[in-house]
Amino acid sequence: MGINVKRACFFIAFFATIAVTSSHALTFAELDRMAAKGDAEALFVVGYEYITGGLVTKNEQTGFNYIKQSAEKGYVDAMYNLGVLYDRGIGVEKDLKKAFCWYEKAATAGDHRAQYNAGHMYFNGIGTLMDFEKAFYWFQKSAAGGDDLAQHAVG
Numbered sequence: 374m375g376i377n378v379k380r381a382c383f384f385i386a387f388f389a390t391i392a393v394t395s396s397h398a399l400t401f402a403e404l405d406r407m408a409a410k411g412d413a414e415a416l417f418v419v420g421y422e423y424i425t426g427g428l429v430t431k432n433e434q435t436g437f438n439y440i441k442q443s444a445e446k447g448y449v450d451a452m453y454n455l456g457v458l459y460d461r462g463i464g465v466e467k468d469l470k471k472a473f474c475w476y477e478k479a480a481t482a483g484d485h486r487a488q489y490n491a492g493h494m495y496f497n498g499i500g501t502l503m504d505f506e507k508a509f510y511w512f513q514k515s516a517a518g519g520d521d522l523a524q525h526a527v528g
Contacts, residue, residue, distance in 0.1 A: 401419070401422065401428040401429065404418050404419050404422075405419055408439060411442075411446070413442075413443045413446040413447065413448035413451065414443070414448060416439045416440070416442045416443035416446070416448070416451070417439070417440055417443040417448055417450055417451040417454070419439050420435075420436045420437070420438070420439030420440035420441075420442075420443060420451070421436065421440070421454075422436070423435045423436030423439060424436030424437070424440070424458075424463065424464060433463050433464035434464045434465070435464075436464050437455075437458050437463065437464025437465045438464075440454055440455050440458060440464075441455055444475060444478075447482075449479055449482045449483065449484050450484070452475050452478050452479035452482065452484070452487070453475070453476065453479040453484045453486055453487040453490075455475045456471075456472045456473070456474075456475035456476040456479060456487060456490060457472075459471040459472035459475060460472035460476075460490075469494075469499055469500035470500045470501070471500075472494075472500055473491065473494045473499070473500030473501045474500075475487075476490040476491045476494065477491045480511055480514070480515075483518075485514070485515045485517075485518025485519060485520045485523070486515070486520065488511045488512075488514040488515035488518065488520070488523065489511070489512065489515040489520045489522055489523045489526075491507075491511040492507075492508045492509070492510070492511030492512040492514075492515060492523065492526065493508070495507040495508035495511065496508035496512075496526075509527065511523075512526040512527045513527055
């Protein structure tokens, strides 16, 4: 049984976000109220909960919608994870072009996981045209951010 790396990254991104940004515990109802007011981080967390079914009944499509709203507000973790959702077809029809677009937006904003994924997609021509120069650029950026896979890719 293999590890689904992209799904694992999604979960890691969520827990890293919570660990870094939450100085106190919030109930789901409080987060939902914050999301309803347009708080980008709350939109992301509520979306994650719908995708995983952690605190609410699992509904991947609803989760996708929350995370998309968060990403559109510029929340970098949401941008990366929206790429993952499009890439894997979670809560939405799989769309590799949109996955690439969101990975590249998050990569440009400095997310080293998205930088690796953008490099991977450029290298393999997935969701975009094959471009080894751009692939290497993103692999280098990701490696500088500490991504092990990217460090291996650039040698």
